[in-house]
Amino acid sequence: MAPNDSAQITGETGETGGVPAGRRRAARYVVPVAVAGITAATIGLVPALASTGDPDLPKISAAELIEKIAASDTEQLSGTVKITTDLGIPSLGGLGGSAAGTFAPKGGAEGGGSAAEPTGRLMELASGEHTLRVAADGPDKQRLSILDSAAEYSLIHNGDEVWAYDSASNEAYHATAPAGAAKGSEKGAKGKDQAAPKDLPATPQDFAQEALKAAGDTTSVTVDGTARIAGRDAYQLVIKPKQTGSTIGSIKVAVDSRTGTPLKFTLLPSSGGKAAIDVGFTKVDFSKPAASTFDFTPPKGAKVTEADESKAAGKDQAHKAPKDAKDLKGLGTEPNVIGEGWTTIVQLDTGGVGPAAASKDMPAQGREFMDALGDKVDGKFGSGTVFKTRLVNALMTDDGKVYVGAVTKDALVKAANAAK
Known part of the structure; x- marks a missing residue:
């Protein structure tokens, strides 16, 4: 098998493998x-x-x-x-x-x-x-x-x-x-x-x-x-x-x-x-x-x-999911984009209560599902729950703020702390 060029694309030199x-x-x-x-x-x-x-x-x-x-x-x-x-x-x-x-x-x-x-x-x-x-x-x-x-x-x-x-x-x-x-x-x-x-x-x-x-x-x-x-x-x-x-x-x-x-x-x-x-x-x-x-x-x-x-x-x-930050306007305040590239986080304020209060009114199966997805977290921002998938995670604070991105739990908590 012929070797292939493994030159990286970066923004540091202004060139990519000799390409202007x-x-x-x-x-x-x-x-x-x-x-x-x-x-x-x-x-x-x-x-x-x-x-x-x-x-x-x-x-x-x-x-x-x-x-x-x-x-x-x-x-x-x-x-x-x-x-x-x-x-x-x-x-x-x-x-x-x-x-x-x-x-x-x-x-x-x-x-x-x-x-x-x-x-x-x-x-x-x-x-x-x-x-x-x-x-x-x-x-x-x-x-x-x-x-x-x-x-x-x-x-x-x-x-x-x-x-x-x-x-x-x-x-x-x-x-x-x-x-x-x-x-x-x-x-x-x-x-x-x-x-x-x-x-x-x-x-x-x-x-x-x-x-x-x-x-x-x-x-x-x-x-x-x-x-x-x-x-x-x-x-x-x-x-x-x-x-x-x-x-x-x-x-x-x-x-x-x-x-x-x-x-x-x-x-x-x-x-x-x-x-x-x-x-x-x-x-x-x-x-x-x-x-x-x-x-x-x-x-x-x-x-x-x-x-x-x-x-x-x-x-x-009924089935449409949001494609980007613009589609999230109806969930609360105007979304705020934190960071760039792969660690971009979207922040918004729902103006409502967080998951802790909301789950009280849920049926047992709903609370079980929420607990299975979420990790309780604390920080300078207060307290909240991080809901996890293998790719996209979301931190919902108990005062109704949301931080979501293809980032780790620690990155979400850090962003929430910095926003306070």
Whole structure:
């Protein structure tokens, strides 16, 4: 196997492996997992495929590989993606399932909306193991299907039509999307919200695009060998935080050597153990999918819910999780961002009581869940509870302040103390 350049990307010399700073800035893509999304931002995926031997590929630097990803123009593909989640959230026992699964409603009669409503169904990817079939043909044609043992859920975008169908309930969801809405923006040409949800990543490309956004002073990026993924030769790009206090240990992106398309994305927590986020193709084909792949007609007898009806009833908002600090305004005061890079913490004041008082009114199972997730802490700020996952943690003080980030418990307590 040919050795690969392991030059780090830093902000100290103005150059990256001989690449001028201007060019480096053009490839600023590495960013920590969004700290405000908590559960939604920490969707994880299982290893896609065991390596079948490391291929011998030409030497490439980290900067060159990042530019190869940025320059990738792959718009046509189809394949199978394996998904799992391991956030370390305890089971709720009698309540059934994991915490993530319990708090990700599935719609239907239980959730008050259609069982086929996309955002609620895609939230299910936040827990357990899943197999997806994906296909794309340019910015206006995509299909994603979640395969269960006895059912299938599909989301199809074809031009200005968006359909979602749940075979288990025989329910369909229909919306319209502006032409070209999927390309580069969540809003279409007329500024209308895109009907096909983009909140939750579901393929290696999605995760890589989120993780490769701002490679800067807080990040080390290297090329660490090669791999064979889904029958394709790939380079391994390794991204690590330089800062201490992050819950993220490293991110590895397997990049197709020919197309520059990410084939696998793996995130390891700093606490060790198996991957918390790991998504990869088990099969992939870069040829044009058949046009019929994106055709859909509701089966006979299917219940069809129009997006306008769901929106008017407020049902399409029921499952949406915050994507960033801007989405947290409704939880209290204007969010305050503390720090930068991998140790960024979002602070806000709910103006209400903290977890100690709130838990008094909870049923026994609710208190049990809160206690299982939380550690009682004290400091200059007073007292509170740190609620933990393997990636994103949140400190809720007893006077109603919240500190949340992909950082350790100690980092949250330090930030709360400094804010007093």
